[in-house]
Amino acid sequence: MKSESTTIKDIALHLNISASTVSRALNNHPEVSPQTRKAVLEAAKKLNYHPNAFAIGLVKNRTRTIGVLMPDITQPFYSSAISGIEDVAVNQGYYVMICQSDESFSKEVNLLHMFNRYRVDGIIVCPATTTDSYQHLEEIVAHTSLVQFDRVIDSITSHKVVSDDYQGAYQAVSHLVKQGYQRVAHIAGPNQLSVSKNRMKGYIEALRDAGHPVNEQYIRHCSLTKEHKRQCASELLELKIPPDAIFTVNDPTAIEVMYVAKQKLLIIPEDIAIVGFDDQAMTPYLDPALTTVGQPSFAMGQTAARLLIDQIETPVGVDLQYTTETFSTQLVVRGSS
Amino acid sequence: MKSESTTIKDIALHLNISASTVSRALNNHPEVSPQTRKAVLEAAKKLNYHPNAFAIGLVKNRTRTIGVLMPDITQPFYSSAISGIEDVAVNQGYYVMICQSDESFSKEVNLLHMFNRYRVDGIIVCPATTTDSYQHLEEIVAHTSLVQFDRVIDSITSHKVVSDDYQGAYQAVSHLVKQGYQRVAHIAGPNQLSVSKNRMKGYIEALRDAGHPVNEQYIRHCSLTKEHKRQCASELLELKIPPDAIFTVNDPTAIEVMYVAKQKLLIIPEDIAIVGFDDQAMTPYLDPALTTVGQPSFAMGQTAARLLIDQIETPVGVDLQYTTETFSTQLVVRGSS
DNA sequence: TTGTAGGCGTTATCAT
DNA sequence: ATGATAACGCCTACAA
Numbered sequence: 001m002k003s004e005s006t007t008i009k010d011i012a013l014h015l016n017i018s019a020s021t022v023s024r025a026l027n028n029h030p031e032v033s034p035q036t037r038k039a040v041l042e043a044a045k046k047l048n049y050h051p052n053a054f055a056i057g058l059v060k061n062r063t064r065t066i067g068v069l070m071p072d073i074t075q076p077f078y079s080s081a082i083s084g085i086e087d088v089a090v091n092q093g094y095y096v097m098i099c100q101s102d103e104s105f106s107k108e109v110n111l112l113h114m115f116n117r118y119r120v121d122g123i124i125v126c127p128a129t130t131t132d133s134y135q136h137l138e139e140i141v142a143h144t145s146l147v148q149f150d151r152v153i154d155s156i157t158s159h160k161v162v163s164d165d166y167q168g169a170y171q172a173v174s175h176l177v178k179q180g181y182q183r184v185a186h187i188a189g190p191n192q193l194s195v196s197k198n199r200m201k202g203y204i205e206a207l208r209d210a211g212h213p214v215n216e217q218y219i220r221h222c223s224l225t226k227e228h229k230r231q232c233a234s235e236l237l238e239l240k241i242p243p244d245a246i247f248t249v250n251d252p253t254a255i256e257v258m259y260v261a262k263q264k265l266l267i268i269p270e271d272i273a274i275v276g277f278d279d280q281a282m283t284p285y286l287d288p289a290l291t292t293v294g295q296p297s298f299a300m301g302q303t304a305a306r307l308l309i310d311q312i313e314t315p316v317g318v319d320l321q322y323t324t325e326t327f328s329t330q331l332v333v334r335g336s337s
Numbered sequence: 338m339k340s341e342s343t344t345i346k347d348i349a350l351h352l353n354i355s356a357s358t359v360s361r362a363l364n365n366h367p368e369v370s371p372q373t374r375k376a377v378l379e380a381a382k383k384l385n386y387h388p389n390a391f392a393i394g395l396v397k398n399r400t401r402t403i404g405v406l407m408p409d410i411t412q413p414f415y416s417s418a419i420s421g422i423e424d425v426a427v428n429q430g431y432y433v434m435i436c437q438s439d440e441s442f443s444k445e446v447n448l449l450h451m452f453n454r455y456r457v458d459g460i461i462v463c464p465a466t467t468t469d470s471y472q473h474l475e476e477i478v479a480h481t482s483l484v485q486f487d488r489v490i491d492s493i494t495s496h497k498v499v500s501d502d503y504q505g506a507y508q509a510v511s512h513l514v515k516q517g518y519q520r521v522a523h524i525a526g527p528n529q530l531s532v533s534k535n536r537m538k539g540y541i542e543a544l545r546d547a548g549h550p551v552n553e554q555y556i557r558h559c560s561l562t563k564e565h566k567r568q569c570a571s572e573l574l575e576l577k578i579p580p581d582a583i584f585t586v587n588d589p590t591a592i593e594v595m596y597v598a599k600q601k602l603l604i605i606p607e608d609i610a611i612v613g614f615d616d617q618a619m620t621p622y623l624d625p626a627l628t629t630v631g632q633p634s635f636a637m638g639q640t641a642a643r644l645l646i647d648q649i650e651t652p653v654g655v656d657l658q659y660t661t662e663t664f665s666t667q668l669v670v671r672g673s674s
Numbered sequence: 675t676t677g678t679a680g681g682c683g684t685t686a687t688c689a690t
Numbered sequence: 691a692t693g694a695t696a697a698c699g700c701c702t703a704c705a706a
Contacts, residue, residue: 005456005480007699018677023701033675048476053454054394055699058682073435074416083411086437090444095451098410098435100423107427114432117390119342139385143342255622285592287624344683355693360685370691392683395698 006047014043026051057119065095066308067115069108069125070149073100075252076280077297078126081149084301085124092309094121103128109136116143122308126150129190129224145311147304152194152324159307160324161300165195168293168329169202169247172275175291175331176245177210181273185218185243187232187253196221199249199277218243222253229256237264237272245273245337251280251292258286258336273337279330288335296327303327343384351380363388394456402432403645404452406445406462407486410437412589413617414634415463418486421638422461429646431458440465446473453480459645463487466527466561482648484641489531489661496644497661498637502532505630505666506539506584509612512628512668513582514547518610522555522580524569524590533558536586536614555580559590566593574601574609582610582674588617588629595623595673610674616667625672633664640664 008022015022017036024032025040043049057063068085070078082098089096097120101108108128115123122145125137137156140146146158176184186203189196200219207214217239220232233256236243248254254276258268266272268288276283279294303325314320345359352359354373361369362377380386394400405422407415419435426433434457438445445465452460459482462474474493477483483495513521523540526533537556544551554576557569570593573580585591591613595605603609605625613620616631640662651657 005453009699019699020678020701021676024676027701031675036675048480050450050453052395052456052699054391054456055682056701057391058389058395058684058699059701061682073410074413074420076411079411079416083437083439096436099433100420102420113387116387119389119391143385255619259622282592282619285596286622346683356683357685357694358692360683361692364685368691373691389683392698393685395683395700396685398698 005052006049007052008049010047011040011043011049014047015039061119063095063119063121064093065097065118065120066305066312067112067118067120067123068096068098069101069111069115069123070098071101071103071126071128073098076282077150077250077278077295080297081301081304084298084303085305086301087298088302088305089309092305094305094309101128103130105130105132112136112140116140120144122146122312124149124304124308127153129193132192145308147308147311149300149304150195154194157322159304159311159322161304161307161327162194162324163295163300163327163329165198165329166202166205168277168295168331169199170206171202171329171331172247172277172291172293173203173206174210175333176247176273176275176337177206177212179245179273179337181245181337182212183215183218183241183243184212184245184247185220185236187220187222187229187236187246187248187257189222189224189249191221196249203247222249224250224253226256229253230260233257233260237261237266243272245275247275247277249277251276251278251283251290254290254292254336255286258290269335269337275337279332283332284334286336291334291337292332294330294332300325300327342389343386344389345386347384348377348380348386351384352376398456400432400456400458401430402434402455402457403642403649404434404436404449404455404457404460406436406438406448406452406460408438408440408463408465410435413619414487414587414615414632417634418638418641421635421640422642423638424635425639425642426646429642431642431646438465440467442467442469449473449477453477458482458649459484461486461641461645464490466530469529482645484645484648486637486641487532491531494659496641496648496659498641498644498664499531499661500632500637500664500666502535502666503539503542505614505632505668506536507543508539508666508668509584509614509628509630510540510543511547512670513584513610513612513674514543514549516582516610516674518582518674519549520552520555520578520580521549521582521584522557522573524557524559524566524573524583524585524594526559526561526586528558533586540584559586561587561590563593566590567597570594570597574598574603580609582612584612584614586614588613588615588620588627591627591629591673592623595627606672606674612674616669620669621671623673628671628674629669631667631669637662637664 008019011022012019025037099111124147126149148160152160222232276292279292283290345356348359349356362374436448461484463486485497489497559569613629616629620627
């Protein structure tokens with residue numbers, strides 16, 4: 001701990017005026033004389049005054065702060081979304097508190113409590129993979145503004161921002177079929193995630209619509225640890241009749257598949273085609289460059305922030321319509337398919 | 338805005354006891370009867386009580402919160418460091434506020450002000466590339482605890498956490514020389530960064546010690562935008578006598594060099610060797626896999642958090658020694674050299 | 675235009 | 691073991 005900070009009282013004392021006048025000067029109230037305002041501003045600078053957010057939050061019961069909870073800021077999709085959130089929040093004069101749940105349910109609950117203690121004006125959350133009870137989210141919806149991001153829970157009523165996972169998967173698989181691949185496999189994410197379910201649905205329907213069979217053998221559910229990704233890839237590639245194409249739930253998984261395929265000396269895309277999901281910045285630099293489904297993560301973050309701030313600033317009484325913003329995805333065809 | 342939240346007064350009213358008793362019960366004070374404690378805890382749960390961090394911060398003048406300011410959480414080095422920071426902070430019961438300056442000086446100053454308003458107990462900061470005045474950091478050092486991370490400013494007295502940039506660069510360049518490369522170039526980062534300077538020094542001394550000339554033509558200073566990275570790479574590769582190896586200030590730059598080299602149909606590492614710095618998770622998956630200098634970013638983050646919390650919890654009066662923790666780097670030799 | 679007083683939610687000190 | 695009260699820093703009627 002270091003020295004105490006200066007308060008408006010210090011400034012008041014320094015200038016021989018009252019604290020309220022100082023407060024008014026600092027807050028651009030109209031009814032304060034130009035000279036006192038000037039004096040106050042100068043004194044504030046000189047004494048290195050910084051307003052105490054606690055005192056202000058206490059009396060105003062508003063913090064101009066939004067809480068963002070993502071599973072893993074290490075993943076480009078999320079860090080880029082966060083950048084989008086910050087972009088609009090900062091422009092609107094909001095502060096952003098960023099936290100990661102590390103895909104842990106208990107951390108998620110704890111961090112949400114923290115947001116609560118800090119009385120954030122609103123929250124943007126993407127639940128952890130291990131989250132299978134939604135009471136904590138329901139509590140939030142009851143008391144503050146919430147935007148669900150990427151992984152959404154249907155039964156929770158709030159704004160939602162997602163990408164069109166179904167369409168993206170459908171595009172990817174249709175592309176593979178059109179390229180002539182006969183046995184398209186899918187490494188899916190955890191079953192309870194909306195994202196996994198929708199991409200799976202796109203995969204299945206694209207196959208159906210193309211008249212291809214849906215072979216259970218060619219579908220793996222992956223917990224998304226590195227080891228499990230590799231295991232799923234190995235299992236698929238070691239089948240008696242292995243797939244000739246693999247569509248994965250996201251880019252990191254696709255990269256592990258590429259790794260395993262290369263180890264087995266398979267040629268991509270001749271022996272095995274690979275298509276990911278995300279279009280992370282580094283995918284063009286892989287060899288071969290990865291075909292993948294692009295999601296506009298930055299724009300999605302911007303929209304989430306906009307929706308949240310709109311809701312925060314909606315006066316009580318005005319009842320608002322909750323919307324689900326669905327961003328269309330874009331297939332980026334590169335060398336791996 | 339949504340409904341009001343419950344306070345200890347509400348609980349007190351509900352139970353017909355005083356607010357102070359409620360407070361004591363909630364804070365595990367010894368002198369409160371088991372039954373009242375039990376009743377309070379139940380009522381708190383029932384009324385969905387969450388303590389107001391503002392009120393507590395106001396009276397305690399401590400927040401158990403640390404502020405983290407990084408240039409760009411999108412870069413794996415920083416996001417992984419942040420994970421390290423959170424790892425120890427959360428374990429010690431501290432909250433973490435994460436912000437990014439986007440390499441902008443003014444954002445950096447603003448966000449530091451925000452930390453100030455929120456009266457964070459301490460700050461971990463890695464300054465933006467454009468930061469060339471240090472008054473804002475000096476102010477922080479005067480009033481609260483600070484740990485400088487990765488990019489450090491010598492004249493600011495505080496704990497510092499860095500990796501051994503000199504050693505890492507020296508290792509990388511020595512390796513290239515030993516491999517028989519004759520004309521080793523260097524794409525450096527912005528001149529004012531400690532990181533850039535130390536890696537440059539390692540590059541120069543490794544060449545000197547090996548009896549190689551240091552050729553100014555083979556040194557580029559890069560602003561680290563994508564375009565400038567590519568431009569630096571092109572310039573080097575288009576020299577009449579181009580280098581046969583390039584050591585870059587970080588992995589993202591190395592990746593751009595690889596890209597440009599491939600465009601020019603150069604074979605890596607036969608025509609041109611490339612060595613990066615960071616050992617980002619994806620470097621093994623490039624083709625060829627990138628030789629690079631590993632920095633223990635997660636551990637560095639952990640250490641930064643530990644140092645900061647130690648300082649925060651050091652009682653006033655006890656004067657503490659500021660230390661600089663230097664993490665050794667590790668050359669990871671892969672296919673690109 | 676400026677000052678006074680009360681209150682925001684919590685803790686800590688002093689009584690009881 | 692519990693209650694009353696002041697204080698933290700700031701804002702905002704209300705009064706002057």
